[in-house]
Amino acid sequence: MSKVIIETSAKHVHLSEKDLAVLFGEGAKLTEKRPLSQPGQYLCEERVILRGEKGELKNVAILGPTRPDTQVEVSFTDARALGVVPPVRESGDVAGSAKCTIVGPCGEVEIPYGVIVAKRHVHITPEDAEKFGVKDKEIVTVKTQGDRGISFDNTVVRVSEKFQTRMHIDYDEANAAGISGEVEGEIIK
């Protein structure tokens, strides 16, 4: 059985150094609040506001460290509240995605693109990938159990020795599957 722990990601932002300086002031650094499951990634103390054509989302998490490009990950529920129509994309694939305004205590940044709904994915270590018989970029199904059991088709596999083995979905997907707390899914090829 190829079991994987499923984690639910709330809306969050990855910031470039340049945008961090605009939002939080020249020379500002991100402050780690707690580590995430993926090694080196962390939730920050700092928060921002997202603004779209229809509304705002307050108290939005920033995940560190900074990245080359600013990226905003929301659910379709969040997107409707903002009034934006983001594409479903893998992290980092932001060309031509939706725009929004990010507001910090020292300034705001209008990003012309960078707002996406994350494509559901499984981070897998090379050891687990071999054990599960899956390859990087492979598309698999991950099946959950329970009242609202769902089979998440079109789940992309990402293999790296930098990863911890975890599936990442958003709150729409977690709610649809009735998931709260730590739950495992089964990878089906």
Added chain:
Amino acid sequence: MSKVIIETSAKHVHLSEKDLAVLFGEGAKLTEKRPLSQPGQYLCEERVILRGEKGELKNVAILGPTRPDTQVEVSFTDARALGVVPPVRESGDVAGSAKCTIVGPCGEVEIPYGVIVAKRHVHITPEDAEKFGVKDKEIVTVKTQGDRGISFDNTVVRVSEKFQTRMHIDYDEANAAGISGEVEGEIIK
């Protein structure tokens, strides 16, 4: 191929005659705004506010006609905003479900139970049930296509000559599957 049209239900309320009178005044009648796909069911002009321990949801739809028992159907996203923890249930199965307050222009009703998250289901005519080879109360999977394709396991089949053949899911489920507009799913046994 056993294809079924998938419809997404937003949060809504079914009212008893008694609660209708409290919320909209003695002798009040529901006003049909437009018919729904299930014969005899309709969206009403009237709206209510739902109030939970943490928040309110405004402009909530009422579906007519009145029923013996008042029932409130929300998504888990709605439930979190209200601060209620509803069970996943079939329509009508409300014993021991969550409570909330319904507010109308003439009064408010505190329901001690009646708030549920609808169990995903397929309404099927007896003719289609025979064609698809499924029976009333059977549990099937309904598979969708696309970027966020999902297989909705644990979908309950309901067969009646009063029905039109349609699958009903909520907005969490539609967002999880990337569904907007009219989409078909495939019933898999």
